[in-house]
Amino acid sequence: MSDYEVFEAGDVVLQNDITLRNAKLVYKTHGTLNAEGTNAVIYPTRYGGTHVDNEFLIGEGMALDPAKYFIVVPNMFGNGVSSSPSNTPAPFNGPKFPRVTIYDNIMVQHRLATEVLGVKRFALSVGWSMGAEQAYQWACLFPDIVERLAPLAGAARCAKHNFVFLEGVKAALTGDVEFENGWYEKQPLAGLRSMGRVWAGWALSQAWYRKEMYKSLGYSSLDDFLIAYWDGIYLQRDPNDLLAMMDTWQQADISANDTFMGDFEQALGAITARTFVMPGQTDMYFPPEDGEYEAQHIPNAEFRPIPSLWGHYAGGGKDPTGADTKFIDDSLRELLSA
Amino acid sequence: MSDYEVFEAGDVVLQNDITLRNAKLVYKTHGTLNAEGTNAVIYPTRYGGTHVDNEFLIGEGMALDPAKYFIVVPNMFGNGVSSSPSNTPAPFNGPKFPRVTIYDNIMVQHRLATEVLGVKRFALSVGWSMGAEQAYQWACLFPDIVERLAPLAGAARCAKHNFVFLEGVKAALTGDVEFENGWYEKQPLAGLRSMGRVWAGWALSQAWYRKEMYKSLGYSSLDDFLIAYWDGIYLQRDPNDLLAMMDTWQQADISANDTFMGDFEQALGAITARTFVMPGQTDMYFPPEDGEYEAQHIPNAEFRPIPSLWGHYAGGGKDPTGADTKFIDDSLRELLSA
Numbered sequence: 001m002s003d004y005e006v007f008e009a010g011d012v013v014l015q016n017d018i019t020l021r022n023a024k025l026v027y028k029t030h031g032t033l034n035a036e037g038t039n040a041v042i043y044p045t046r047y048g049g050t051h052v053d054n055e056f057l058i059g060e061g062m063a064l065d066p067a068k069y070f071i072v073v074p075n076m077f078g079n080g081v082s083s084s085p086s087n088t089p090a091p092f093n094g095p096k097f098p099r100v101t102i103y104d105n106i107m108v109q110h111r112l113a114t115e116v117l118g119v120k121r122f123a124l125s126v127g128w129s130m131g132a133e134q135a136y137q138w139a140c141l142f143p144d145i146v147e148r149l150a151p152l153a154g155a156a157r158c159a160k161h162n163f164v165f166l167e168g169v170k171a172a173l174t175g176d177v178e179f180e181n182g183w184y185e186k187q188p189l190a191g192l193r194s195m196g197r198v199w200a201g202w203a204l205s206q207a208w209y210r211k212e213m214y215k216s217l218g219y220s221s222l223d224d225f226l227i228a229y230w231d232g233i234y235l236q237r238d239p240n241d242l243l244a245m246m247d248t249w250q251q252a253d254i255s256a257n258d259t260f261m262g263d264f265e266q267a268l269g270a271i272t273a274r275t276f277v278m279p280g281q282t283d284m285y286f287p288p289e290d291g292e293y294e295a296q297h298i299p300n301a302e303f304r305p306i307p308s309l310w311g312h313y314a315g316g317g318k319d320p321t322g323a324d325t326k327f328i329d330d331s332l333r334e335l336l337s338a
Numbered sequence: 339m340s341d342y343e344v345f346e347a348g349d350v351v352l353q354n355d356i357t358l359r360n361a362k363l364v365y366k367t368h369g370t371l372n373a374e375g376t377n378a379v380i381y382p383t384r385y386g387g388t389h390v391d392n393e394f395l396i397g398e399g400m401a402l403d404p405a406k407y408f409i410v411v412p413n414m415f416g417n418g419v420s421s422s423p424s425n426t427p428a429p430f431n432g433p434k435f436p437r438v439t440i441y442d443n444i445m446v447q448h449r450l451a452t453e454v455l456g457v458k459r460f461a462l463s464v465g466w467s468m469g470a471e472q473a474y475q476w477a478c479l480f481p482d483i484v485e486r487l488a489p490l491a492g493a494a495r496c497a498k499h500n501f502v503f504l505e506g507v508k509a510a511l512t513g514d515v516e517f518e519n520g521w522y523e524k525q526p527l528a529g530l531r532s533m534g535r536v537w538a539g540w541a542l543s544q545a546w547y548r549k550e551m552y553k554s555l556g557y558s559s560l561d562d563f564l565i566a567y568w569d570g571i572y573l574q575r576d577p578n579d580l581l582a583m584m585d586t587w588q589q590a591d592i593s594a595n596d597t598f599m600g601d602f603e604q605a606l607g608a609i610t611a612r613t614f615v616m617p618g619q620t621d622m623y624f625p626p627e628d629g630e631y632e633a634q635h636i637p638n639a640e641f642r643p644i645p646s647l648w649g650h651y652a653g654g655g656k657d658p659t660g661a662d663t664k665f666i667d668d669s670l671r672e673l674l675s676a
Contacts, residue, residue: 160560161539161547167564168536172506175532177515194513198506198536201499206625209499222498226505284622287544 004028004051004081007112015257018098025108026081027051027074029117030058031066037120041071042113042146044105044127044134046316047245048237050081054131056317056325063332069123074109076130078244085182085240094240095182100248102130103257106137113145121145124336125273128152128315129286130245133252136294139271140254148335149273149298152315152328153280153306155290157253157264162285165202166246172198173239182240189235195242196230205282205311213309216320268297275301276335278328280314304331342366342389342419345450353595356436363446364419365389365412367455368396369404375458379409380451380484382443382465382472384654385583386575388419392469394655394663401670402464410455412447414468416582423520423578432578433520438586440468441595444475451483459483462674463611466490466653467624468583471590474632477609478592486673487611487636490653490666491618491644493628495591495602500623503540504584510536511577520578527573533580534568543620543649551647554658606635613639614673616666618652642669 009023028051033040041064043054051073058064064071075082077100085097092098113119125146127135132154139149140156155162176191178184204213214225234242254260255267275298279291288305295303308314308324315324347361366389371378379402381392389411396402402409413420415438423435430436451457463484465473470492477487478494493500514529516522542551552563572580592598593605613636617629626643633641646652646662653662 159544159548160550161542161544163560164547164564165539168506168510168532168539171532171535172510172513175510175513175528190513194506194509197509201503201506201540204499206497206499206622206627209502210497210628212498222501226502284544289544290548 007108007116009108009111012104012108014098014104015101016099020077020083020098020100021092023077023108024083025074025077025112027072027112029073030071031069033070033118037118038123039069040113040117040119040122041069041124041126042109042122042135042138043071043073044109044131045073045076045079046127046129046131047249048079048242050075050079053317057328063329063336064126070119072113072117072119074105074112076134076245076248077105078241078248080238080241084238085244086238095243097240097244099251100244101256102133102137102248102252102254103141105134105248106141109134109138110142119145121147124148124150124332126150126152126332127154129154129312130249130252132286133158133249133254136271137254139273139275140267141257141259143270143272146273148338149271149275150278150332150335151291152278153283153286153312155279155286156268156294157255158250159286159290163250165285166250169195169198170243170246173242179239182243184239187235188239192234192237192239193231196233197226200226200230202284203312205284205309207282207309208311211309217318265297268294269299271298272300274335274338276304276331277301278304278306278315278331280310280312281305281307282309283312283314285312345446345454347446347449350442350446352436352442353439354437358415358421358436358438359430361415361446362421363412363415363450365410365450367411368409369407371408371456375456376461377407378451378455378457378460379407379462379464380447380460380473380476381409381411382447382469383411383414383417384465384467384469385587386417386580388413388417391655395666401667401674407461408457410451410457412443412450414472414583414586415443416579416586418576418579422576423582424576435578435582437589438582439594440471440475440586440590440592441479443472443586444479447472447476448480457483459485462486462488462670464488464490464670465492467492467650468587468590471496471587471592474609475592477611477613478605479595479597481608481610484611486676487609487613488616488670488673489629490616491621491624491650493617493624494606494632495593496588497624497628501588503623504588507533507536508581508584511580517577520581522577525573526577530572530575530577531569534571535564537571538564538568540622541650543622543647545620545647546649549647555656603635606632607637609636610638612673612676614642614669615639616642616644616653616669618648618650619643619645620647621650621652623650
């Protein structure tokens with residue numbers, strides 16, 4: 001018995017007018033939906049993560065308690081579990097996997113929730129990083145369904161600087177000659193390592209490195225951290241999957257659809273959910289300034305940054321003190337009780 | 339007639355005990371040394387720059403006025419003008435060019451200043467970015483010579499996060515198979531482009547990109563800026579020179595020498611110069627927090643960050659409004675009159 005289920009979504013026409021055939025959305029649920037279908041939580045996955053990586057925020061006695069809530073964790077397309085370059089048959093395999101947007105993800109998740117699972121209302125839409133992008137998209141497209149919103153360390157669109165940061169990551173990966181324009185037959189290991197090295201400076205704050213906080217994760221030195229963690233983090237990952245997710249990220253904009261026609265402030269204004277906007281205080285690629293702007297344009301929002309030196313990783317479940325997890329858990333409990 | 343002069347420094351034993359043979363330090367001077375030898379300014383070059391790139395802060399009516407001061411601009415080793423991987427004969431050419439530290443640079447600059455030029459005192463030691471690292475090194479090694487200090491958008495050592503950022507840049511460049519471990523016969527163009535893409539996110543602030551300030555530089559869009567500026571910026575540069583300078587940068591620490599034996603605070607404490615510590619307010623790799631710490635440990639220092647959204651580029655002479663240049667020029671005038 002696997003720990004997840006598969007929604008066979010059939011042929012999905014994407015925003016770019018390519019059809020994703022036999023689309024598979026892999027998901028996991030925690031808890032039981034009540035008879036009214038109103039105790040659900042939607043909690044999409046992050047870049048490079050799967051449903052398993054979300055579980056640190058779910059548990060007995062936590063805000064996201066399966067005894068109280070029916071928590072739905074859909075895997076983002078491109079993550080190697082749901083339909084992705086690495087698991088899609090030719091001719092849409094590898095670099096020919098079509099562009100899938102945040103909007104495309106949410107439209108399929110909506111079908112899963114309403115047609116398959118019988119959800120009537122989401123008590124909360126929550127996610128971390130790219131999961132936050134999806135949580136935002138849910139709230140503005142389906143304000144009648146989403147009662148509360150908590151985007152963690154993410155944003156409602158990919159800021160230009162964020163886009164540029166990802167350009168550097170992509171260049172490092174695709175610059176490996178063994179990447180072969182995506183038609184590699186073996187892993188382009190040098191590129192995957194370079195990608196990790198580039199990402200290393202972005203993920204954690206200047207203060208985090210200054211205080212040598214990698215030691216709190218068990219690494220003996222900076223070099224040890226760079227090699228053991230960053231050089232290795234992507235070695236087993238499929239490069240085209242990584243690039244497909246990055247493309248989804250770079251295109252992210254909750255207003256980039258026929259509903260809002262690119263009017264970002266209108267899309268934010270359409271969110272009726274009670275909202276806690278929760279960027280990481282020291283996040284360099286989803287900086288709190290963007291979250292502050294978003295909170296100002298959401299009618300019922302509070303700006304509540306996560307106090308942490310863990311840069312983008314704040315709220316990602318990695319700080320061994322658990323301070324960020326506790327801050328979020330407390331906030332979600334407060335939000336859910338409102 | 340060339341616009342610079344060459345100090346033939348002979349055989350220089352470096353900190354790592356390799357001898358840099360027939361070392362050439364190329365420099366330019368502006369103005370005339372007075373009879374007492376006390377109106378001199380030392381103004382070393384930045385990463386990837388030459389004496390020409392320093393000239394925007396020098397001029398009639400400016401703080402650094404050649405009518406008043408004798409301004410010495412030494413080219414940092416590795417920059418392709420002074421001794422560098424690209425201009426050193428075998429067997430120390432290319433990737434075999436020895437590690438040259440900030441300390442090594444300053445010891446040769448000191449010989450130039452005192453033995454060749456006859457300088458008795460520097461009214462000011464100033465530099466931007468890696469130039470600031472050198473300016474700091476001057477002030478702590480030679481407090482009797484350096485009367486004032488103004489490190490701009492730099493630091494007295496390479497912070498760990500800064501080191502990591504450079505690791506990403508290096509990975510992007512050296513990941514190109516045509517780099518050939520430094521023994522390339524033609525330019526590794528893909529790697530040089532990737533290096534620019536990685537650097538793009540680091541050099542300028544999130545707010546700078548948010549406000550589309552590349553348009554103030556004449557670029558028509560973000561893509562236009564990335565291709566026209568960043569993809570092109572390093573294409574003509576020698577990769578081993580770029581790496582040699584990065585290594586100098588990564589090793590930078592004013593206390594990493596026999597004088598201070600790694601005691602960073604002692605090295606800062608040895609600075610007697612009246613000092614304005616001037617990091618860029620939004621610099622991501624030389625963040626103002628590091629400058630604030632340094633200012634606290636220098637007896638006669640004031641922390642005076644450059645108010646600018648230009649990230650690391652604040653103070654680099656690129657902002658077409660000239661606001662940062664004016665702020666620095668005013669500050670240098672104030673400092674020099676003290």
